[in-house]
Amino acid sequence: MFAETSTTAVVTAVAAFMAGFSGVAVFVRAAFVVEPLAAYGVPRAWWNGLGAAKLAGAVGLLVGFFVPVIGILAALGLILYFAGAVITVLRARAYGHVAFPLVYMAPAAAVLVLA
Numbered sequence: 001m002f003a004e005t006s007t008t009a010v011v012t013a014v015a016a017f018m019a020g021f022s023g024v025a026v027f028v029r030a031a032f033v034v035e036p037l038a039a040y041g042v043p044r045a046w047w048n049g050l051g052a053a054k055l056a057g058a059v060g061l062l063v064g065f066f067v068p069v070i071g072i073l074a075a076l077g078l079i080l081y082f083a084g085a086v087i088t089v090l091r092a093r094a095y096g097h098v099a100f101p102l103v104y105m106a107p108a109a110a111v112l113v114l115a
Contacts, residue, residue, distance in 0.1 A: 015107035020058035026051030
């Protein structure tokens with residue numbers, strides 16, 4: 001039981017860190033995030049909202065340690081967010097970039113599986 005709980009906690013922490021990191025990267029206009037957003041045709045007016053959504057997901061995952069249903073909803077929200085990112089990348093025909101949102105989606109999906 002302890003190993004299962006520990007694994008879930010680590011995966012949740014990793015997912016929260018990755019989503020939070022990605023959200024902050026949007027707000028500080030890190031080139032590795034905003035240049036692709038511009039290339040994919042994502043309107044600049046959406047960028048802060050997208051960053052806030054990722055940060056909210058990260059916070060929700062952490063709150064899930066105390067209120068599990070919030071963590072589950074946060075994981076679902078992040079999965080949907082990054083699924084939208086995959087669709088955006090595919091619509092932009094940037095096929096070589098599809099792996100990036102999938103890498104961020106994977107720990108959120110793992111949280112959901114382990115919940």
